Amino acid sequence: MSSDPGPAALMPTAIRQDGPRHLAITWADGHESRYEVRTLRLACGCASCVDEWSGEERLDPDAVPQDVHPVKIEPVGRYAIQIDWSDGHTTGIYPFRRLREIG
Numbered sequence: 001m002s003s004d005p006g007p008a009a010l011m012p013t014a015i016r017q018d019g020p021r022h023l024a025i026t027w028a029d030g031h032e033s034r035y036e037v038r039t040l041r042l043a044c045g046c047a048s049c050v051d052e053w054s055g056e057e058r059l060d061p062d063a064v065p066q067d068v069h070p071v072k073i074e075p076v077g078r079y080a081i082q083i084d085w086s087d088g089h090t091t092g093i094y095p096f097r098r099l100r101e102i103g
């Protein structure tokens with residue numbers, strides 16, 4: 001598929017808070033993605049938010065505070081970032097490919 005970005009494009013060159021409610025990622029190919037932070041929290045694909053076997057979502061959106069925000073963002077190898085959230089959730093890993101898809 002020609003619109004599928006290649007692996008090199010899937011590396012962020014910059015990740016920054018864009019005001020209190022948004023996170024912005026600039027990609028190696030110049031594309032910029034902007035995320036509402038609570039949407040990112042709800043999109044968490046970790047084992048405690050999504051059932052590993054059925055793919056069923058376990059996360060109750062009503063249990064996530066409206067003002068949830070990242071408290072720490074760390075790179076995970078060369079393929080993902082880990083976000084520690086203000087609601088105490090610290091197991092969320094966001095692969096770059098997934099971020100690019102939902103951006």
Ligand SMILES: [Zn+2]
Pocket residue numbers: 044045046047048049050089091092
């Ligand atoms: Zn999670």
